[in-house]
Amino acid sequence: MSCLKTTVGIIAALLAVRANATPNTPFALKNVTSLEVSPKRIGLEGRRDAQQIVVTGMVNGEPRDLTDKAQFETTKQGVVRIQNGRVEALQDGKGDIVIRVGGLVARLPFTASYYSKRYPVSFETETLAILTKQGCSTGSCHGSPHGKGGFSLSLFGYDPRIDRVSLTRDGYNRRINAIEPLESLMIKKPLLAVPHVGGKRLRKSDVGFRVLRDWIAEGASTEISTLHCESIALTPSTSRVLEGEFKTQQLRVTAQFSDGKARDITPIATYTTSHPAVAEVTPDGKIIAKERGQTAISVRYLDKFESLYITVVEPVKGFVWRPVIENSAIDKKVNQKLRQLKYLPAEVCGDSEFLRRLSLDLTGLLPTAETTLRFLKDTSPNKRAKEIDSLLESEEYARFWALKRADLMRVSPRQLTEARASRFSAWLVDSVRKNMPYDQFAHAILTAQGAEAQAPSANYFLGIRTPEERTEMTAQIFMGTRVECTKCHNHPFENWTMRDYYRIAAVFARTKAGDGRVTLASVGEVLHPTTGEKMSPYGSPLSSPEPVDRREGFAHWLTAPANPLFARVEVNRIWADLLGRGIVEPIDDFRSSNPPSNAPLLDYLAQEFVTSGYNRKHTIRLICNSQTYQRSTQSNAFNVQDNTLFSHAKPRLLTAEQLKDAIGMATHTLPSPTLSPQRVEEAKAELTAHHNALDRLLPLWLAQAEEAAQRLPIRQGAWRIRQASPVSDPQRALKEAGVANLPALDATSLWIRRPDYLEQTQNTLPSAESSSNEGHSLTTMARRIFSDRPRSIKIRWSAELARLWLNGAPLSSDPIQGEREIALPLRGGENTLHVLVATPPDRPAFQYSLKPPFNSTMVGADKERPLTAAIVEALMVPVSSRTSEQAQELREFYQADGESNAIRQRVASLEARMDYATQRPYPELSSFTATFGQPQRDTACTCERRGAPTLLQALELLNGQTAYQRAQEGVGYYSKRDNSALIEELYLAAFCRYPVMKERVAALKFLSERSNNREQAVMDLLWAVINTQEFLFQH
Amino acid sequence: MHKIELPRRNFIGLGLGSALQAMFPEYAFAAERAALSGRAKRVIVIFEQGGVSHTDTWDPKPDAPLEHRSPFKTIATGVDGFYVTELLTETARLAKHLTVVRCMTQPTPGIGNSHPKGSQYVYSGESPDGPVEMPDIGSVVADRLGSSTPYLPANILLPGTDEQADTSRIGFLPPAFSTFKTGGSPANPTWRVANLGLLMGIDEKRFLNRRDLLSSLDVGFSHAGQPKDVEAMRALMNQATDMLTNPKTRRAFDLSAEPSSVRERYGMGHRGQCYLLGRKLIESGVRYVTVDVREPENSFRDGKQVSYPGGGNMNWDHHDAIYSTSHTNIPNGGAGAGRYGIGTWPMMGSLDRAFSALIEDLSRSGLLEDTLVCLVSEFGRTPRINERQGRDHWTHAFSYIFAGAGVPGGQVVGSTDRDGGYITSSMAYTLEDYAATIYEKLGIDRSKPLHTPTNRPIFLAAKGKPIPELF
Structure with a gap:
């Protein structure tokens, strides 16, 4: 993985010889026990080459930077110059550098060659690095998407082709003046020799000035070279502690290039610190401690990025560690x-x-x-x-911790449907309840396949459809990494590149989601948006053959212990x-x-x-x-x-869900959810009792319903549908189909009953039922229509291709395409309507409506509920010849009255714990919870849940409906208790403690002063308690 | 030079977030710039949603081909060369206060050509298809400048419709800066702002008793040092109490305190009373007010219920029967059903009345000196009348109107061709330019970026430039 620390310091321990300590050696340096010098040898090529030396000593067992405390001498005078540990050539030659510190001596051999040979400045590896170092190509300056002041650079030089045009072609060619380099805008602007909105960015003493000047003077070549940087390495490579007399740390940065050579890039690399108050870093790579704390020093060179952790320790007056x-x-x-x-x-x-x-x-x-x-x-x-x-x-744990997960996975009816959100949520709850190992959990999500009804984790892909969104969400959830920057440019603070981004996207390129199922396609690629290159999926070796499921390789890479x-x-x-x-x-x-x-x-x-x-x-x-x-x-x-x-x-402000439930439980208006299973059982018993009562009246209802059905002027039976069969030439198949081929209605073995189709005047035959995956399919449907007398009604339908028959006679001579409305001449009594329809895959097969719509009727106590077509058909069968299935259907219909439905809904809501914001399957998104920062589940970022208090929250608490109503309802429970018991129980419920004397006195006084309006006083007390800081915060 | 009031620390974001604190030192600088670059202390944006037909109003085209010409006569204003149509008869008299910019355009056609996207574009001043969802201009203003009135939010939207759920956005800013949406219909005599008036059954005395009890109970919580959130919540509770009990808060929203002559001058319907409420909030010192109003089908006039049958969605989206004298629901009609014809009272009739009243009022009270007024829409409408006697969306050229805070009066900026279809002037301005104008007028330093939670720098109206003719 590219962002792993691969740095290996090039440190060589050289033979250290203790010489006589000079009398003025500082105290701390007397304890230096060994010296390490990096690099172990120096080879300088050309006059612009230079090398940084880092001298490290072990002092009381801790590695300390001694670079700025060491003395450097050369055995050969005039060949090299050493300043602040930086070695530059003055002419060709070789010798040793002698390093003395704390009475120890080390020798470092060097060679300097090709001093008089010219090495031109490289556009890609030097000029662009300097534009980053001086801040020109950062996101807040010319590296922003629209540039600044008409001058646009690629962010941190990620695309040299953009920069080449900007530097040498745009701006009327004034940016570069090769004849008079110092007249170039590229020099004058950052020097502030002419006005520059970005201020002074360059000094003549900077390395960057020399690089830019020389590059321009040499003709500002922007040749894109084949040489590229493969990695960079820092010395030191592991974290360091700065304390006492050792308050600085010199860095040495080398870059490994594709030509096999490593070069010292210390002066042209870019340094940043994550906590500037703790330590800062100079442009030469010297870290300087500021105050107690920890920071990351990051080094950028072109698209490479490495960091080093620095801890700064300072004495604290009076501090004594106490064992705990x-x-x-x-x-x-x-x-x-x-x-x-x-x-x-x-x-x-x-x-x-x-x-x-x-x-x-x-x-x-x-x-x-x-x-x-x-x-x-x-x-x-x-x-x-x-x-x-x-x-x-506890079950409460499983649900609450699943909620945190569901926040990230966008489990919301906004993204899915309510039913899907509930199923996905139930799956997440179950995974927490069973304590599913987290690697298996990730694997189950990331390789989910099939219908979400059976494999609810497939909803992960149903909620987010594009490979890009899946990339960002997966990286954020499972890798804790925000890769969205790398969609358009390399990551500004990390090694992630655009290639990485699109390689992860390629993992999901063949995962298709739709119609409630996730399937794998055999084709589908992701192309790099700028190079057009076909990306190989992340986590799979580049050379491996195409896997069946690209996601397997990725999930395996992700969940590997390493x-x-x-x-x-x-x-x-x-x-x-x-x-x-x-x-x-x-x-x-x-x-x-x-x-x-x-x-x-x-x-x-x-x-x-x-x-x-x-x-x-x-x-x-x-x-x-x-x-x-x-x-x-x-x-x-x-x-x-x-x-x-x-x-x-x-202390943390309760989350929206915690707060809502806490207000309910403290006011005793929301029963503890541990009682939920018991309440479910009670409600179920209530339903059984209700049904038993209804059953006694079933014969009476049946008699009424049968009579009512007979009175209907037009009744229709259920559709009977024959399963689809594929055809190669639908036109011909439909043309050839005659009445003779239409099976009779009683051939039940061939027919599927689908009574649920018929409740609306507008009916759709869903594609999933009617089509196969390849080519057209042919579906036959039929239904009986009863009319009290001969009459003509209109039928209007739309289909890809269809033929209709009434009572065996075709309604048109040819198959009809598209929409059509025709008369349907019904005779008195029973009629049969046959439909033969051909549909391509993934289309609704047949939509139709009858005008006027069929009448229905209502019977029994439950006047609101019309008889359905299926029920009417069952009622038309004499009792003696009714199947047991039909009898059961009638009974169930009769029992599904308003009250049953209400109880059923109550059971479902109790089981789903809909009343508990912390326990329910998907967020309620009320204005209360929204005000307190409940996420909409639109992103995978935990930052969507906002924690900082707002004025609207204060208004909601002090003056909102929720607090008001809960306090009002809580009066019923609390006001029955005497004042002392009331206060005690309220404090136990709200704060898990007894009231202290001061609180007890204040509350008692408030209640007793208002004994003439006790209910209002209790309500005010409840309101006050849920508005205290102690209640609102978790601590 | 008049005295510059340093913006107070934003009351909503009080103590919330170090980013803000880090930003605080800049406030002084920003205020200083305000004196130089603009004079606005506050802004009122009248957003007439749906796409107002510019050729029927601010950019009359008497020479357009007859079959596509607006039936409304071109009339002169008090200013030479400044013409409008007769739909703006009352406003025409105040032309000396206004600049009409006839060369507004959406630079990339298609992006903002729908109402949700177009509205979001107007609210944020940024193209809605960018990599980062942008906050509304008003939220940015609230973040940067804070409130000048601790008992009122800095950024108020009134009354708003269901549509802002999608078009007004907080983007990456913390929710503290979201727009405070009042909802409801100010023309309804029983209207009040949710959560801002005390709840039924809790009068001020009881509320204060409760607060006293709360203070005496709020003692048990011992915590480390001064945790930021705890202190912030405490301060916010105090501030909320102030808002709930401060008579100034209620007064700012209390339309009944206005003389009836003033209320009538604005027009006693929904639109007029919303504009008037906008003026009241501006007067109370609210930094950024957006009026996004749509006359409801069942509305109020003179305090009594009235209804506009068939007018279920009376915005300016006149795809059908734009010149109907009542509703636009026509046989075989298209997307333009549910409006009323542009010349009717619930449309231009009430707008002309209310807008002229607002300008007159602000100018008389002197508030126009340092209040920027903007009358805007997502886009204009086609110069050609379609087969359903309507006009469709037109993003190539449309008109915005500005007044106050140093905007020159009696000025026409830019021009369009004979039909009003394309810009003929050398200058053309975009929604980004509009946003840049607002920021500049308020003295907000656009060279200082905002930062997203991932620390990506975002420049304000990065692609825009302030419209020079407005300065």
Whole structure:
């Protein structure tokens, strides 16, 4: 994988000889025990070649940069010049550089050759690198899509062809003046010799000035060379700590080129720091510590990108590390980092705080007052661990954690249908409930195939259709990587390129989704938008033969234990869900320029995740049992500034779903969802009782219905449809079809009953039923129509190609194409309408309407419900000859009255837990939840869920319907209790604790002063409690 | 030079996000530029959605072929060379305050040629097909300049219709800057803004009692230092309380406080009262007001219910029977059903009345000095009348009207050909130019980009330039 750290430092330990320490050696340097010098030999070619030396010494067991403390001498005078560790040639020759520091000496051999040979500046590898380094081609300057001031460059030089035209052709050729290089706009503008909106970007002392000037003077050649950079390497290559006297770190950057040569590019590479307050980096690649903290120093050269993590440690006055309880390896890693950066962890939180926090984190819900009391009274030492285990086994956990996943997978009726969203959601809940190993989970999603009704994970592809969208979503969810930048240009802060993007897209190019199913096509490619190259799918070796399912290779690559992102991204998500902040933050923005706040912690969690078999519950259990998770929100003087190292818990505004349910549960207007199974059973029993009562009246209803059916002027029976058969020449097949070929209506074995077709006057025969995949198909349909007397009605239909017969007589002599309306002369009594229709694949076969629409009738208590055609047909059969199927159908129809449906809906809603925002299968998107940042599920970015408080939220809480109504409804329950019990139970339900004296007094006073209007007073108290900061936040 | 008021810290985004804090030092700079580059302290955009026919209104074409010519007479205004049609009789008298730009165009035909996309284009001032979904101009203004009135949102949309769910967008900005949409019909005597008036049954006394109880109970929560979100929420709760109890908030929305002569001057229907409410909000100091109004089928006039039978969707999308004297529902009609003819009261009749009242009012009170008024639409309509006696979408040339905040009065910018189809002047301006004009008028520094959550820099109206004739 291209963004992996492949850097290998070219470090050679040279023989260090201890010489006599000079008397003025600084104290720290006396402890230098060994010296390493990079590179191990220097070869300079031509006069512009130069090399950076990095001198590293081991001081008290820590590697320290000694470059700016070392003295450099050469054994051969006048051949090279050394400044700040940078070696430049003065003439041809060879010798040794002698490096002295802290009483140690090292020797570095060098050669300088071809001093008088000219090496022209290379447009692609030098000029473009300088345009990036000076900031010209960044996204906020000329690298933006429309450029700036009419001058447009490709972002960080990703497309030299654009830059060639911009530099040498556009702007009336004034940008380059080869005769007088210093008159070129490319020089005068950044020097601010003429006005430049971007300000001063270049100084005459810069390396960039020399490169640009020489390149122009040499004729500004823009030849696109075959030489390209394959990789870059940093020295040092691993993270460093800067502290005490060692506050700087010199970098050496080399580029490996396709001609096999490595060149020192230290002065023309571009340096950035992720946390400028912690450390900055000079244009020469020297890192300078500023203040305590961690930062990533990133180095860009053309399209290559590498980073180095720097930790800056400073003394903190009065800081003394105090050993604390460590429950697990998590605590050890967290405390190590805290100790190194001199922060003290907070105390462990109390039981009330713990229970509320844990319950909200694992189930999204507040614990009930009873649960809280039980927990507070429990005196066993492992009660926290027991509670963690018990909540992890709950249905509420499965649903709440599936919701987090569903947010990312766009499980919403907006993207899918309600039914599909429910099925996908149920699948996600089940995967959490069964604790499906996460690699299997990813595999099941990414290789889903078939009808979503059977394989609900296929909805992943039904919600997002294009290979590009699938690329971005998959990368963001499973790789924690935002690749969308690379759709149009190489990633500005990472090694991801456009090629990577379109190679992932190629993985999904043959995955077709539609009509509720995912299928694999045998063709379909993704082309690189600028080069037109056919992209080979990511994760599969380039040479391998075309696989059956391209996604398999990708899923295999993704879920392999060696994948550096897959496990880390998921444990980081879990960590962020529980601690309120990722170790990498934002949690879906993994890149080397965005360092984890505690890399050993992330590595440990990922390792543990992989070895446990991608067991998410195991990871959650590990974290929840740690002291780190159980820390108080109360800070101390030595951790109050810390926001990233988990020294204390972070209060978090409840999410939209948590808040909505919490308001319901605290006001006692939303029963605990643990009661849901019981409530489902109760509702089902109610339905059975209702049906039993109805059954007693069934004979009466049947008699009424039969009579009513007889009174209908026109009745129609159900369609009988013969399964489609493919034909090669539909015109001819239809022409040749005669009445004789039409099977009789009673030949039941050939016919499928489809009573559900007939309820509307407009009927469509869906294509899935009527067509095969190849060519046209032929479907035969027939239905009986009863009329009380001879009459003519109109039939209007539309079909690709169809023929109709009434009572065996054709209604037209030839097959009819398209739309047609004709008269249908019915005789009194029974008629038969035959239809023969030919349809191409994937089209609706036959749509028709009858004018006037058929009458229907209503009987029984349930006057709102008309008899359906199928029911009418069943009623027309005398009781004695009714099949048991028909009898059952009549009974079911009769029983499906308004009340049954209402109870059924109640059962369904209880089973789906629709009343619980944290538990339901898809978001309700009410104005309340939208105000509190519930995502619309339009993107795979967790940033869609907005956390920062807004004014509209404050208005909604203080003055919104939800808080108002819940408080009003809660009065019924709470006002029955005496004041003291009321306050106590309310506090247990809202905060998992008893009220403190001050609160008790205030609430009692409020209630007793308003005893003349107690209901209103209780309502106001409920309202006040759910508006407190303690309620609104998780802590 | 008049005193420049430094914008207060945005009240919605109070303490929310370091990006904002980092941006704060620029405010001083931005305010200084405001004095130099523009004079607008606030903006009112009248967005007449659907595509107003320019040749029937602001760009009369008396010499167009008879069969395609507007039936409405061309009339003179008080300004030489400034003609409009008789549909704008009242506004014509105020031409000395207006600049009409007749050379507006959508540079890439097709992108904004539908109503959702076209409207989004107007709201954001950016082509809706870009790689990043852009926030509305009003949201950007709220983000950059904040509110000058802590008890009112900085960016208000009134009353809005169902369509803004799709066309008004917050893009990548935090939701705090989304437009505050009032909804409803201000012409209805019982109308009030949801969540801004206190709920039924809670009077101010009870609300304050509740607040006191809340303050005495809000003590149990101990937390680390000053967590940003906790402090922000506390401040926002205080501010929301202020909004709910501050009489100024209610006064800003209270149309009944206006003299009836003023209410009648604007026209006592839905459109007139919305325009009037827009003026009230501007007067109260709201930074950015968008009036997106469509007379409803069942509306109010003079406080009484009226209905416009057949007018289920009375925007300006006159594909059918544009000159009908009532509804446009014709046999075999097309997409233009549900409107009323352009010359009827719920259409140009009420617009002419309300717009002239707004300009007159703002000019009389002096607010026009530092208020930018824009009257805009997605596009114009075809110079040719189609077979259903309607006019279809036309993005090649259309007219925008500007006034106030230093916009020269009595000015016509640009010209179109004999039919009004294509621009004949040397200049042509785009929706991006329109957005750039607003930013520049407000003194917002466009050389400072916004940043998406992935830190991509986004420049404001990057493809646009302020329209020079408006400065």
